[in-house]
Amino acid sequence: MTFIYPFVFFLFIPLFILYKYETFATNKYKKRARVLLYLSISFAILALSRPVILNTLNKQKFDAQDFIVAIDASYSMQAADLDPTRYIVAKQTLKDIIKAFPKNRFSIFAFTSNAILISPPTTDSAISFMALDSLEPKHILTKGTSLAELLKTVSKTSYEKKSLIIFSDGGEDYDLDTLVNTAKKNNIIPYVVATGSSSGSVLTLNNKNIKDEKNNLVISRINPILKNFASLSGGKYYLLDSPNSGAVQQILSDISGVENQKIEIDVLSYTELFHFVTLLSLLSFLMAVTKIHELYVFIPLLFLPNNAHSQILDFYHIYNANSAFKEANYVQSAKEFDKLTPSVKSYYNKAVAYYKAGEYKKAVQIFATIKTTNPLLKQSIFYNMGNCAVKLGKFQRAKIYYQHALSLGHDDESFYNLRLLYQLNLKEKQDTSNMLPKKEVKKETQADKKEKPQKNEGKQESSKSSSSKSKHEASKSSAGSSDSKGKEKKQALQKTDKPVNAEYKIGYKAYELINKGYTDEKHPW
Known part of the structure; x- marks a missing residue:
């Protein structure tokens, strides 16, 4: 194991x-909490040092082409004879080239007189x-161009054969022999x-035309030496005089005609360990700021069977679900019910929560999945499915659900709603929210289970259904309750994927290198 940032250990x-110099409390519980806090900070420092396990060094071989690209960042590249400037057109053209060859390797240089x-x-x-x-020409102080540099x-690069793509207007280089000899x-x-037009462009500074010592306008044109340099060095010459x-x-x-080379690179991989140390830090901090450290005798509970864990978690989720329901956060309540151990009761409560949230389609789908042999509970389910169908404007289907409910026994609310649908002879999607009885679906809670002791499993289901009955009375209300226009808003739960914006910044050291010697430039244009 090694550490990527060992200096963090300071x-x-x-x-x-x-x-060492802190005075600890005499109370053993408070003292234990302080020690845990220091332990948490120690683990956090260890995590910041990025502990890793180094894997073996692997060599990867692949066929590709290596290209070196150089873009002129001198002041003459800000000329506006290409729209918007020579530099921007060159940069976009370079991007198009890189995009066209995704499997090739590109090194990018920026140059002025450095x-x-x-x-x-x-x-x-x-x-x-x-x-x-990330390269900002406004931060570059050197204004001239040096192909020789x-x-x-x-x-100095390690390539045997160096394919160099140069975007430049040529600047003030005129020593052709030196350039050709260096290249060969x-x-x-x-x-x-x-890069630039044949007519050239007048250079400006602070929105004013630049003039030389004889008060003549400074016009930047393509240096004719570029064409001779390319041909004598065995290269190619191109004229980029417009964006298209x-x-x-x-x-x-x-470029596509350049022969591929066998490229071999060393790849060093490692396994990160910081997340384990971070988890220990968080656990220590949680134990320090709460009274969990006083309950260390309950740690053996962690080794209980899975079914015991699920029962303990059910109490937690039931509490959260009931709290969310009381706060009218019905969607969250439904999600908490969904986390319970699957049962008739958990599915029923989840459907009721979705109904209250106005998610009628989800509610009826969940009601339809509930399987039970208890006739009272079945009657309640069909009644609530009928209410959902009314809310969705499916009146013929609602009649069928109400009829199924009545086939299991007489129910005043189901009978009233069915008779009202037949009397009104409503068409699909017509609103009846102000016509059916106004009650609210109640949620079956743990308290309902405790109100009446059950002697056997059958009675337990019937008590569930009877409590659900009062709860369905709410559903029944839903078949009739709502706003004056009879339409309820649905909450849309959406997830948005936001792209991660990675940053690539060129440091001040790079600008220092390219700006070296700018004070010695006399006529950089």
């Missing part, structure tokens, strides 16, 4: 000093895009994308 020093690596070799296009978007930096010596094959230039397709065609 936090143990102040923690030990605080523990060159820096902004994205290491990767096949993950998302990382490359974030690197490009770029070639010098690229020559270091096996660099340049794919030069001349045909040069993009030509670049993609030429």
Whole structure:
């Protein structure tokens, strides 16, 4: 086991000093709570250090092409002869190239009179895009362009054959021999994308045209040396003079023709352990701030059989369900009932909660799944299904449910609702919420179970059904209760997946490297 951030262990020093000089209470329970609190903090520090188990180093081989891409970030690339600027058009074109070759590895450099690596070799296009978007030209103080410095930096990379794609207007480089010799010596094959229009553009600064010492306008054009440099170095030359230039397709065609290479990389993986330590920290903290540590004698309960655990949890969920029902949070109440051990009672209560929440379709589906031999409970279920059907505007189906309820025995409410439906001869989806009796569905609770002692299982079910009877009277109300227009709003429970916005920031050190020597530039335009 090792730690990714071992420097975090320095936090143990102040923690030990605080523990050493703190005066603990004489009460053993309070003293135990303080010790647990310190233990919780210790586990938290250990988790922050990221403990991991290193796995074996694996070598992965795959066929791909390695490309080095360099984008000119000098001030002349802010010229507006390409809409909106040369730099933005070059950046978008570069993204299109990377997107077209998802299996290839791209390294990205940004250069002015200096060159820096902004994205290491990767096949993950998302990382490359974030690197490009994170580079802010406004923070770059060097304004000139040096292809010689770029070639010098690229020559230090470990690739045997260096396919270099350059997006630039050429800047002020005029030493063609030096550029060609450097490229050939270091096996660099340049794919030069001349970015800009043939007519050029006047450069501006703070919305004012830039003028030289003779009061002439400074106009930036593509450096003609670029074409000769590409041809003499065994590379390719392209003219990107518009966002929709045909040069993009030509670049993609030429790049796809580059022969694939066998790439071998070392992959080191590890197993994270911090979540286990974090769990220990949370448990220690919970025991410290509550009185759980005083109940350590009940720890053997953790080793009880699963059925004992489920019974204990049922009490917890029943309490939450009843509390939510009293607060008129019926959907949450239904969810808590759903967590109970499956039974006729839990399903019935869940259906009643959904009915109260206005989720009539869910309620009738759950009522339909309840199987019981108790005639009174069956009658209550059919009655409530009839009320749900009325709420959904399914009047013919409601009549059938009421008839099933009456076939199991006389019921005043079922009879009244059925007779009213026949008298009104309602059409489907017509509202009857203000016509049927107004009562509320009551929820069967544990208290109902305790009101009357049952002698046997059969009586128990009948008592459930009788309590459900009063509860159905509520359903019956639902068949008739509602707002003045007879329509109840349904709560929509939706989950939204939000994309995680990863951040890729270029640090100030990178800007220091690219800005090196900016004070010595005399005519950077």
